[in-house]
Amino acid sequence: MIERHWSAADAMGSATRFLPTARLGELVLALRGDGRRVIGPVVEDGALKMAEIDHADALPFGWTARSEPGLVRLERRAPDAAGADRAFDNGPAWSGIKPWTFPSRVDALALETRADGSLAVRVDAPASQPTAVIGARACDLAALAIHDRVLAGGPAVDPDYAARRADLFVVAVECAMATSTCFCTSMDTGPEVTRGADITLSEIGDGFAARGDSPAGQRLLDRLVLAPATEAHLAQAAEQVAAVRAAMGHAVETDGLHDRLLANLDSPRWAEIAERCLACANCTLVCPTCFCTGTEVVSDPDGRESTATRAWDSCFTAGFAQVVGGGSFRPQHRDRYRQWLTHKFGTWFDQFGTSGCVGCGRCVAWCPVGIDVREELAIIAGPVPGLVPDAPALVPTAPVRAIAPAAVEPGSIRTTYVPTTLAAVRPETADTTTLRIATDDPALLAARPGQFVMIAMPAFAIPPISISRIRDDGIELTIRAAGPTTSVLARIRPGTQLALRGPLGRPWPIEDAYGRDVAIVAGGIGLAPLRGLLDQVLAERDRFTSIRVYLGARTPRDRLFVDELEALAADGVDIRLTVDRAGPEWLGRVGIITELFRGAKPTGANVTAFVCGPERMMTAVTDLLGDLAVPPGHTWLTLERRMECGVGLCGHCQLGTRFVCRDGPVFSVAELGSDLRREGL
Amino acid sequence: MPAIQAATMVLDRLSPAVRGRLGELAHDAEFAAGAEILREGIDTPFLGLVISGRVALRLRIPEMGDRLTIVTCEAGELVGWSAVVAPFRATVDAIATEPTTIEAFDAATLRARLETDCELAAALLPLVLESVSGRLTASWQQLLDMFGSRAPEPW
Numbered sequence: 110m111i112e113r114h115w116s117a118a119d120a121m122g123s124a125t126r127f128l129p130t131a132r133l134g135e136l137v138l139a140l141r142g143d144g145r146r147v148i149g150p151v152v153e154d155g156a157l158k159m160a161e162i163d164h165a166d167a168l169p170f171g172w173t174a175r176s177e178p179g180l181v182r183l184e185r186r187a188p189d190a191a192g193a194d195r196a197f198d199n200g201p202a203w204s205g206i207k208p209w210t211f212p213s214r215v216d217a218l219a220l221e222t223r224a225d226g227s228l229a230v231r232v233d234a235p236a237s238q239p240t241a242v243i244g245a246r247a248c249d250l251a252a253l254a255i256h257d258r259v260l261a262g263g264p265a266v267d268p269d270y271a272a273r274r275a276d277l278f279v280v281a282v283e284c285a286m287a288t289s290t291c292f293c294t295s296m297d298t299g300p301e302v303t304r305g306a307d308i309t310l311s312e313i314g315d316g317f318a319a320r321g322d323s324p325a326g327q328r329l330l331d332r333l334v335l336a337p338a339t340e341a342h343l344a345q346a347a348e349q350v351a352a353v354r355a356a357m358g359h360a361v362e363t364d365g366l367h368d369r370l371l372a373n374l375d376s377p378r379w380a381e382i383a384e385r386c387l388a389c390a391n392c393t394l395v396c397p398t399c400f401c402t403g404t405e406v407v408s409d410p411d412g413r414e415s416t417a418t419r420a421w422d423s424c425f426t427a428g429f430a431q432v433v434g435g436g437s438f439r440p441q442h443r444d445r446y447r448q449w450l451t452h453k454f455g456t457w458f459d460q461f462g463t464s465g466c467v468g469c470g471r472c473v474a475w476c477p478v479g480i481d482v483r484e485e486l487a488i489i490a491g492p493v494p495g496l497v498p499d500a501p502a503l504v505p506t507a508p509v510r511a512i513a514p515a516a517v518e519p520g521s522i523r524t525t526y527v528p529t530t531l532a533a534v535r536p537e538t539a540d541t542t543t544l545r546i547a548t549d550d551p552a553l554l555a556a557r558p559g560q561f562v563m564i565a566m567p568a569f570a571i572p573p574i575s576i577s578r579i580r581d582d583g584i585e586l587t588i589r590a591a592g593p594t595t596s597v598l599a600r601i602r603p604g605t606q607l608a609l610r611g612p613l614g615r616p617w618p619i620e621d622a623y624g625r626d627v628a629i630v631a632g633g634i635g636l637a638p639l640r641g642l643l644d645q646v647l648a649e650r651d652r653f654t655s656i657r658v659y660l661g662a663r664t665p666r667d668r669l670f671v672d673e674l675e676a677l678a679a680d681g682v683d684i685r686l687t688v689d690r691a692g693p694e695w696l697g698r699v700g701i702i703t704e705l706f707r708g709a710k711p712t713g714a715n716v717t718a719f720v721c722g723p724e725r726m727m728t729a730v731t732d733l734l735g736d737l738a739v740p741p742g743h744t745w746l747t748l749e750r751r752m753e754c755g756v757g758l759c760g761h762c763q764l765g766t767r768f769v770c771r772d773g774p775v776f777s778v779a780e781l782g783s784d785l786r787r788e789g790l
Numbered sequence: 791m792p793a794i795q796a797a798t799m800v801l802d803r804l805s806p807a808v809r810g811r812l813g814e815l816a817h818d819a820e821f822a823a824g825a826e827i828l829r830e831g832i833d834t835p836f837l838g839l840v841i842s843g844r845v846a847l848r849l850r851i852p853e854m855g856d857r858l859t860i861v862t863c864e865a866g867e868l869v870g871w872s873a874v875v876a877p878f879r880a881t882v883d884a885i886a887t888e889p890t891t892i893e894a895f896d897a898a899t900l901r902a903r904l905e906t907d908c909e910l911a912a913a914l915l916p917l918v919l920e921s922v923s924g925r926l927t928a929s930w931q932q933l934l935d936m937f938g939s940r941a942p943e944p945w
Contacts, residue, residue: 689932689937
């Protein structure tokens with residue numbers, strides 16, 4: 110419900126003053142006098158941009174704007190035309206506030222190998238730079254509130270954002286005009302400014318109605334010694350914003366939009382959009398709420414020092430959902446557009462309890478081919494049942510589930526790195542190595558099977574690596590050398606220092622299997638994240654009615670942990686192994702892993718299965734377990750997606766309503782539902 | 791459950807009458823470890839049901855110096871489906887990798903019986919087709935080489 114702010118009661122309480130246009134500069138000077146840099150809209154390259162300003166004259170006085178899908182035009186009013194002296198009749202600046210609170214590039218981690226071989230780990234806290242924004246719109250403030258929730262209100266907090274946000278002073282402007290691409294009324298975010306500002310201005314006549322919305326804002330207005338706004342001022346302000354609201358109408362029907370969108374994941378319209386969409390990422394770059402980032406590492410020539418930079422990324426890029434092996438989970442444009450739209454208007458609610466769209470219309474105006482989300486939503490999501498007489502009832506194809514609770518306390522996930530030492534290296538196969546990491550870090554020592562760490566060393570990318578064993582004096586990581594970073598990790602020598610962040614992610618729910626038959630099914634390197642589980646299950650073997658291990662490997666030479674497993678088999682543990690291909694010297698089983706079930710079927714509701722391997726293998730195993738009456742809630746998988754941050758802040762590993770890194774990577778088949786097999790999700 | 795009973799469960803899907811008529815054609819064949827059961831390109835002598843042991847199905851790859859095991863068959867699996875599918879020649883070498891017992895149905899006799907006993911044919915051939923289908927599907931999955939090294943990784 111939008112509250113009406115501009116009222117006579119405000120004037121009577123002296124909350125709203127009148128700031129003459131000629132004195133707007135005093136507001137800017139006062140903010141600068143408080144040590145703040147001041148950001149405001151300026152005309153640059155034919156468009157409106159938020160930039161640092163020295164004085165109020167830099168604001169776009171006399172400029173108005175026209176926009177439509179794929180078009181933005183600034184137009185200068187004639188000196189003698191009505192509105193020639195107005196500064197804010199030009200819609201939202203394309204850049205919004207985001208570049209100032211969430212810059213496109215931020216140094217996130219610096220590593221340096223010192224002369225003695227030790228590793229210096231440094232995370233640069235942003236220099237405190239008090240900032241004031243003037244000219245923020247209601248949509249900008251709504252976007253800021255969403256970023257507060259996403260980047261600072263979840264279990265992992267972006268330290269750079271939190272620092273920048275802590276000292277931000279906002280002078281908002283209530284819109285007196287809307288462009289044709291604005292639809293904040295639909296998203297219930299404007300045009301009235303109802304939250305998030307310190308001062309709200311409404312441009313009227315030859316000045317502004319200025320309302321102090323926070324104690325700091327009121328104090329600043331007090332210092333300017335302004336007269337109270339008159340009834341006429343307040344009435345004009347109220348009429349202006351009411352006219353904007355009326356002009357904008359209700360372009361997007363949000364009632365049930367979440368369910369209507371997710372019920373249409375297979376709409377043919379996605380492919381039709383893809384024929385027009387260039388996947389240029391413009392929409393995500395101008396969106397004030399898009400928060401996806403990637404990590405870029407830049408090194409000095411000798412590789413002793415490097416800096417990891419957090420940089421804006423976009424779900425429209427080809428590499429965004431690329432994973433180990435070079436494949437992408439969203440190879441086609443239609444997959445990426447569907448991801449963007451369903452996230453923004455659908456799954457964002459599941460993750461953050463709010464829409465990801467504020468109705469600013471920037472994505473519409475700045476789309477080079479003029480794709481209009483309002484139109485696409487109406488076509489894809491269809492009519493609201495009940496509003497249209499013959500509209501079919503909603504039949505969701507994918508049930509919407511709440512995210513399984515992970516660590517939900519804000520800031521409860523550690524985002525810092527700790528130096529550790531490589532204590533020992535054990536080659537497992539020609540391309541796979543186990544690293545024993547020594548550490549006394551309590552968090553790492555408290556890791557649980559199924560969790561992972563981010564592993565950093567100077568000059569290389571920062572990969573997520575599953576923990577393959579938890580020891581009293583550290584952890585073990587089993588790494589397959591498949592790219593430049595993992596190849597180097599597989600060759601480093603004991604004594605080398607590595608920076609680790611973690612443990613991260615949801616572990617295997619071992620306690621769910623107490624009192625049941627345990628089936629551990631691993632293919633290839635998928636055995637690594639199950640090794641710690643096997644350790645724990647065997648340590649508590651009396652808690653389970655039976656334990657069976659089913660293993661698949663490419664060839665006999667590609668078997669992992671051979672000595673350990675042979676010792677366990679000799680000790681009576683039921684371990685069954687097959688390989689995909691073998692020479693004549695191999696007398697063991699050859700064939701796909703599901704063939705192992707032929708000899709010992711894990712059957713019925715008393716089975717809990719833990720499965721890890723290539724996704725194609727896991728779906729085959731899942732199908733078979735389903736055929737054998739193992740309930741979907743008893744089959745647990747660990748998923749692979751591109752994980753860059755590991756804490757649910759970079760967006761890369763999203764699968765439907767979940768971030769695999771934070772809400773998983775371990776999920777039950779029941780939790781995943783049809784998302785497990787849906788292509789392009 | 792006795793091992794032989796478990797191994798022959800696949801035949802439980804046949805009616806007692808059909809199973810009885812099939813049983814008239816059966817004989818147990820014993821193979822020592824390393825014994826050749828089938829040879830690629832040679833007429834398949836029988837359709838067999840592995841009762842115990844393990845049989846490796848191998849392809850010869852001269853350039854690689856030896857044979858590659860494509861799949862192994864264990865108790866309850868059929869060996870020698872080519873006995874009833876033209877041109878009736880084995881598509882792989884089949885080698886016992888450990889002492890193996892097979893319930894064998896002579897190829898020529900079985901084919902002749904299938905020509906005249908439609909009920910037997912209608913019951914048995916789906917089992918054969920199921921075995922061939924499973925092996926084909928497994929081969930496709932093996933072709934994917936899912937556990938192998940793939941394209942360069944981002945890290």
